[in-house]
Amino acid sequence: MAYLPMTARSRDEAHRAATPLELFFDLCFVVAVAQAGRQLVHALAEDHIGAGITGYLFVFFGVWWAWMNFTWFASAYDIDDVPYRLATLVQIAGVLVYSAGIPRAFNDTDWTVAVVGYLVMRVALTFQWLRAAGGEEGGARRCALTYAVGLVVCQAGWVALLWAPEGSERWLFVVLVVAELLVPVVAERHHQTPWHPHHIAERYGLFTIIVLGETVAASTVAVQSALDEHEALDVLLPIAAGGLVLVFAAWWIYFAVPAHDRLSSNREAIPWGYGHFVIFASAAAIGAGIEVAVEHAVGKAHVSTVTANLSVTLPASLFLGFVWLLHSRHFKHGPAQQAVLPVAAVLLLACAWTGTYAVLWAGCVAAAAVAAGVTLVHRERSEGVRREEEVPS
Structure with missing residues (x-):
């Protein structure tokens, strides 16, 4: 070459x-x-x-x-x-x-x-x-x-x-x-480099997948190690299930809207790009939090139950909140759609005080946020099609 x-x-x-x-x-x-x-x-x-x-x-x-x-x-x-x-x-x-x-x-x-x-x-x-x-x-x-x-x-x-x-x-x-x-x-104050909106959005999406994948890998190793040492399947299963659903929901929520549509200039792109520090860091921290929750469940972590739960629910809450702040809110229509992710972020934090099943409850909240978002968007599209059919030709 x-x-x-x-x-x-x-x-x-x-x-x-x-x-x-x-x-x-x-x-x-x-x-x-x-x-x-x-x-x-x-x-x-x-x-x-x-x-x-x-x-x-x-x-x-x-x-x-x-x-x-x-x-x-x-x-x-x-x-x-x-x-x-x-x-x-x-x-x-x-x-x-x-x-x-x-x-x-x-x-x-x-x-x-x-x-x-x-x-x-x-x-x-x-x-x-x-x-x-x-x-x-x-x-x-x-x-x-x-x-x-x-x-x-x-x-x-x-x-x-x-x-x-x-x-x-x-x-x-x-x-x-x-x-x-x-x-x-x-x-770039007087000249904007010719970065490509579609390419940048794809690159950020790929890195999001990487950090979520690392979360899955870290969680799997933690559960496997705990099982090898303690064989506490009944205690670890809710954490593993809730953590997996949480990661699935995080992926779904991040890729629910076309982020590149808003990246027209540096005015939008720089805050969007910088704000992803929280998204990436929190996505990776979810995996670390699940590991802490596993260690706490088998008695190896020297922290309270609430602290162990917060190690999962706090980064998950930050992830949802910043995904909404950076691009999801620009594609939502009406107060119901706008409220889904902020409300889910608050509920995720509250899950930390639900005891030993906090991670499972957090997964349920994240899954419910996905279901609510999909339902509201489908309803909006159905109503739009209905209105078009009612317009006389």
């Missing part, structure tokens, strides 16, 4: 779909998502709630932001030549190094290995943006150069974080997160 000049792809390109290289890139992120979830399980099970949630959000930001950086660049500039492929493979190597550093970052606030992994990713991505700048002119060139400079400056900040005074790391981390989030806003 020859070297090609890097020029922007058409925003109106027909049949724009995820490439095998993008799918491979996403698959390697499973390792990072699994590492973050595993550390969260250990922290919650040992009743280190605050430290566990904070550590999880910090390390998951690194996972999500690395994926975001690549995804939006690829949507605009993926030319699939040899340098592009090699740079992407280098980024994948960086992801794996970052994943290896997650336990130290989570438990000991030692970000050395994670920052090295990020540095590897950033060198490759900066090269990509400089290539893009070389093939563009005017506003597009300035935009690409701003991205490249922003990446270098922020990465310098992450490296400097390794020498920050003890006790200041978490506050400096938040400052760097804000700086990272501002780079796309500043870079």
Whole structure:
């Protein structure tokens, strides 16, 4: 495959779909998502709630932001030549190094290995943006150069974080997160990169499937381990059944509406894209929560029943709430349709106080939300067809 000049792809390109290289890139992120979830399980099970949630959000930001950086660049500039492929493979190597550093970052606030992994990713991505700048002119060139400079400056900040005074790391981390989030806003202030709405929506959907799949895998391993050690099928079955239904419902709800229809410009796309941090993090945390619920059921988790239940119902509630906030509400008609997901999110939280069958009840609530949504949409369509038939020809 020859070297090609890097020029922007058409925003109106027909049949724009995820490439095998993008799918491979996403698959390697499973390792990072699994590492973050595993550390969260250990922290919650040992009743280190605050430290566990904070550590999880910090390390998951690194996972999500690395994926975001690549995804939006690829949507605009993926030319699939040899340098592009090699740079992407280098980024994948960086992801794996970052994943290896997650336990130290989570438990000991030692970000050395994670920052090295990020540095590897950033060198490759900066090269990509400089290539893009070389093939563009005017506003597009300035935009690409701003991205490249922003990446270098922020990465310098992450490296400097390794020498920050003890006790200041978490506050400096938040400052760097804000700086990272501002780079796309500043870079695309006067020129929008030609990302493809259908392609972006598909990429986000695929990553949602990945984190939900990791939730299923983690839950399965937890139940299997508990059965091998305790053979407590009667206790574990409601958790396994409720958790599975919960994941099924999460998938159904996320893909119920065509998200790409609202992604017409950065004004809609940036809040939508950034808001997915909560969707991805909560979807992955559901699996961690199910593991905690399993450990609590067999007496291995040192937390109360309500806390164990909240480890499942809180992320599930956040998932439903943010799916509604980011795109479902824009496709709902009437107060009944609009109320389904917010009400279900509140009921999911309430399930935490229903005792040992909380996860099963949470699955029932999520399934009821799907059934209510499908019923209301079907009724609306039936009434629309009826009204059309009543109109005289």
